[in-house]
Amino acid sequence: MKKQIAKKIPYLALAGFICAVGIGSPxxxxxxxxxxxxxxxxxxxxxxxxxxxxxxxxxxxxxxxxxxxxxxxxxxxxxxxxxxxxxxxxxxxxxxxxxxxxxxxxxxxxxxxxxxxxxxxxxxxxxxxxxxxxxxxxxxxxxxxxxxxxxxxxxxxxxxxxxxxxxxxxxxxxxxxxxxxxxxxxxxxxVADNQELYANSQANFSLKLPVSWKGYYKANQYAGASANKIMPSAKHVVQFDYKGKNGKDSEMLLMISVFSKNDWSRLSSEQQGPPVGSVITEANGMVYVYTTPQSNPFDPQSKDGKLFDQLYRDLNIKSSFKLLK
Incomplete structure (x- = not known):
């Protein structure tokens, strides 16, 4: 099916136009x-x-x-x-x-x-x-x-x-x-500060993204076997990638993975080297974990390097993350 309109901004709640009608004896x-x-x-x-x-x-x-x-x-x-x-x-x-x-x-x-x-x-x-x-x-x-x-x-x-x-x-x-x-x-x-809202009904969480992220990220969703390829044992993975000034460079800013409680316990006990990530919360037998880059992938003095650091600093994952009902 061909779309009637062309979208330019992904994951942004577009301004709608209201048509509200109250009717009696429905x-x-x-x-x-x-x-x-x-x-x-x-x-x-x-x-x-x-x-x-x-x-x-x-x-x-x-x-x-x-x-x-x-x-x-x-x-x-x-x-x-x-x-x-x-x-x-x-x-x-x-x-x-x-x-x-x-x-x-x-x-x-x-x-x-x-x-x-x-x-x-x-x-x-x-x-x-x-x-x-x-x-x-x-x-x-x-x-x-x-x-x-x-x-x-x-x-x-x-x-x-x-x-x-x-x-x-x-x-x-x-x-x-x-x-x-x-x-x-x-x-x-x-929504405070004109934040964008990312929501994933399958993974059951939402994330309010700072206004500074607008136009500089892309969210990639994975579930099941696809998620497992990105993060072993994960049921869901959402990777937020930085889009460079030239629109070509792409580096991970943030990754949120969802594990069963049993899988997360096993991974934690078997883990060697740097941890997979930090736990955000646990709910309904699932563990939500976030992972961030260990260092800036760009030259810190470059435009991309400075912007990458700014976006990283602007996000407060603990206050932005919320489970859906």
């Missing part, structure tokens, strides 16, 4: 892919929120969604801050290619049904193309992550939209609930 109908008849569920007749099945067509008549709109991911969590769980649905349109649904979804939107009022709010994730026009964001198997990223004790919504291709970059959108609407966190300047 109904939602779900139709399985294929020719199954739609199943209509009146949300207000349910004491608990109706579970949405990922991969089903979704129709909320009041929101006037396109016919080929599908539920791409789904969470139940309080994102409005009223202690009542809400429905959070990531939706997008899909086309059929050779009789099968494309792996890419276009026109990504987030729908929240308020658990208390049962009203819907929709946020359309739009980004500007190289022609200056606005297009609906697209992604390959995008997903939702719920967590308090603004530090206000209320869960926020993050959408990851992998773009695929040789670059392998991921677009992010972070939404917070404010004034009965969904608002883009980074567009509002909520």
């Amino acid at each position: 109904q939602i109908s779900l139709a399985k892919q294929g020719n199954a008849a739609p199943k209509v569920v009146n949300q207000q007749s349910q004491k608990t929120l109706q579970k949405i099945e990922i991969g089903q067509k979704i129709r909320v008549p009041e929101l006037k969604l396109k016919e080929n709109t599908y539920a791409l991911d789904y969470k139940i969590s309080d994102v409005t801050g009223d202690s009542v769980k809400d429905q959070v649905i990531l939706v997008g349109t899909k086309e059929k290619i050779n009789g099968k649904l494309d792996a890419y979804a276009s026109n990504l939107s987030v729908i929240v049904q308020d658990g208390k009022t049962k009203k819907y709010v929709k946020y359309d994730w739009l980004s500007k193309g190289t022609d200056g026009k606005l297009y609906g964001e697209l992604g390959r198997e995008p997903n939702l992550i719920i967590g308090d990223y603004t530090g206000n004790k209320v869960n926020d919504i993050i959408v990851t939209a992998p773009q695929g291709g040789n670059g392998g970059y991921v677009d992010h959108l972070i939404l917070t609930w404010e004034g009965n609407k969904l608002k883009d966190v980074l567009a509002k300047g909520v």
Whole structure:
């Protein structure tokens, strides 16, 4: 599938444009892919929120969604801050290619049904193309992550939209609930010092990167056998590489590896020579470890050498790292 727009900045949550709609007396109908008849569920007749099945067509008549709109991911969590769980649905349109649904979804939107009022709010994730026009964001198997990223004790919504291709970059959108609407966190300047947020739902962590890193790094993700090749016994590896002033030089700035607790204990006991890295935290049977270069790979007096040192000093891994829910 050809992309409509060209992305220039990987791992940066692009500023979205809001389309929030509150509707009363909602109904939602779900139709399985294929020719199954739609199943209509009146949300207000349910004491608990109706579970949405990922991969089903979704129709909320009041929101006037396109016919080929599908539920791409789904969470139940309080994102409005009223202690009542809400429905959070990531939706997008899909086309059929050779009789099968494309792996890419276009026109990504987030729908929240308020658990208390049962009203819907929709946020359309739009980004500007190289022609200056606005297009609906697209992604390959995008997903939702719920967590308090603004530090206000209320869960926020993050959408990851992998773009695929040789670059392998991921677009992010972070939404917070404010004034009965969904608002883009980074567009509002909520993240301190305009930090960029890297999030990895598979490895289950996020990292706030200093503003000085913008344009000077590339994050490479590895999992399973690929991760094991980079760091033996690791389940996940994310390597943040420095991109030189000339755009050609590439050297590791930071690597985060995720091990099972048993594997990490074994590695630690068998380790000879310099340690693999330092433990950031342990959770759910996994150990998160960071590794940094032992020395500056560039001439310290060169432009790249000075910038490399600056980026290294600007990052506080302990305060920037956060586990996802």
